[in-house]
Amino acid sequence: MLPTGKGGEVLPPWQGRVSGVLQDDAGDLHVTGGRPPRTHPGGDAAEWAAADESDPYVTGWVVMGDEDPCNLALSASGRLHAYEYGGETPQPGPRLAAGQTEEDLVVAGREIGLVVAGRLAPDATAPGTDGVGASAWSYANGEWAQISVVDAPDGWTDSYTRWEPVLAGHREGRPLVLSHAGTPLPAPRVDLDPAHPHVCVAHVDGEPYGSEEPGWGGRLVLVVQAVDGVRVAAAPERLDDGPGA
Numbered sequence: 246m247l248p249t250g251k252g253g254e255v256l257p258p259w260q261g262r263v264s265g266v267l268q269d270d271a272g273d274l275h276v277t278g279g280r281p282p283r284t285h286p287g288g289d290a291a292e293w294a295a296a297d298e299s300d301p302y303v304t305g306w307v308v309m310g311d312e313d314p315c316n317l318a319l320s321a322s323g324r325l326h327a328y329e330y331g332g333e334t335p336q337p338g339p340r341l342a343a344g345q346t347e348e349d350l351v352v353a354g355r356e357i358g359l360v361v362a363g364r365l366a367p368d369a370t371a372p373g374t375d376g377v378g379a380s381a382w383s384y385a386n387g388e389w390a391q392i393s394v395v396d397a398p399d400g401w402t403d404s405y406t407r408w409e410p411v412l413a414g415h416r417e418g419r420p421l422v423l424s425h426a427g428t429p430l431p432a433p434r435v436d437l438d439p440a441h442p443h444v445c446v447a448h449v450d451g452e453p454y455g456s457e458e459p460g461w462g463g464r465l466v467l468v469v470q471a472v473d474g475v476r477v478a479a480a481p482e483r484l485d486d487g488p489g490a
Contacts, residue, residue: 264347265306267314277307282318295320296335302326304347308354310408315359315384319347327359327384338389339365339382351412353404358385360392360410360425362401367391381412381427394427405446409456411465415442420469422446426457433478435471443470447477 263278277284282293282305295301295318302318307330309315314330319341326335341349342364350363362381379401381392398414398421405411409425418439420432437444444467451463466479 262304262348264304265308265352267307267309269309269314275307277305280304292316292330293318296326300324306352306359308352308359308406310354310358310406310410311356313357315354315357317352317359317361317384319350325361325365325382327389329358333387336384336387336389338384339367339380339391342366349401351401351404353410353412354406355383355385355410355425356408358383360384360404360412362404362412362414379414381423383425392425392427394423395429396421398423400442402443403445405449407449408453411446411449411456413444413446413467415444418442420444420467422465422467424456424461428457430456430461430465433467433469433476435469435476438470438472441470445469 263276265277267275269275275284280303282302284292284307293302293305300320300322303321304319306317307314316328316330318326318335320326323341325338327338328335345364350361352359352361360381360383362379364378365380365382379397379399381394383390383392396416398416401412401414403413411430412423414421415437418437419434420437422430422432422444424430446465447468448466449463452461455461456463466477469476469478
């Protein structure tokens with residue numbers, strides 16, 4: 246059981262994991278998780294009613310970059326559905342590759358809608374699709390689109406909600422950080438722990454737009470699991486000028 250942002254209110258126990266926490270404009274926390282998914286406080290089951298009763302939702306996320314909250318739901322068949330909270334019909338999107346679970350996805354809010362990354366198949370008609378590499382997708386205004394990733398990671402490890410969200414992962418044992426458009430952002434040149442090659446985006450500030458353009462004036466704070474321990478790397482100093490460069 247977890248407290249919410251309102252006077253220490255306690256959530257009811259549920260089956261399944263907590264998949265996300267959203268802080269609204271009033272500063273209150275809304276926790277999503279469970280099987281089937283629910284968002285508390287409120288327990289709004291109607292918001293998580295699957296369009297196809299034969300393929301119920303098993304996990305859900307609620308994110309918000311600037312405008313309205315946006316829901317992402319994973320159905321029992323492995324298909325993703327996205328929709329603006331309280332205002333849209335769920336729209337089917339990509340499907341999890343074979344052997345993947347909700348824990349292999351990273352989800353972030355954008356100014357409108359969301360981004361999601363993982364081993365996802367664009368052909369949503371093929372359950373258990375195998376041989377699929379890491380990809381990233383965006384959803385906004387009722388439409389899905391695959392993000393053109395310049396250098397696809399070997400795996401995704403984190404995402405950061407922002408008007409233009411940031412995605413993080415690893416490639417060939419090194420950190421990889423990407424803009425919302427799939428273009429590379431500065432990352433430390435360190436060797437990651439092969440047993441746990443984790444890259445976390447701790448904070449992004451500065452210019453809210455243009456992160457995909459050269460000379461972007463934003464600032465990143467990253468935490469990486471390197472072979473010699475956990476490291477913190479930050480800009481405006483160049484992230485690749487730290488120890489191990």
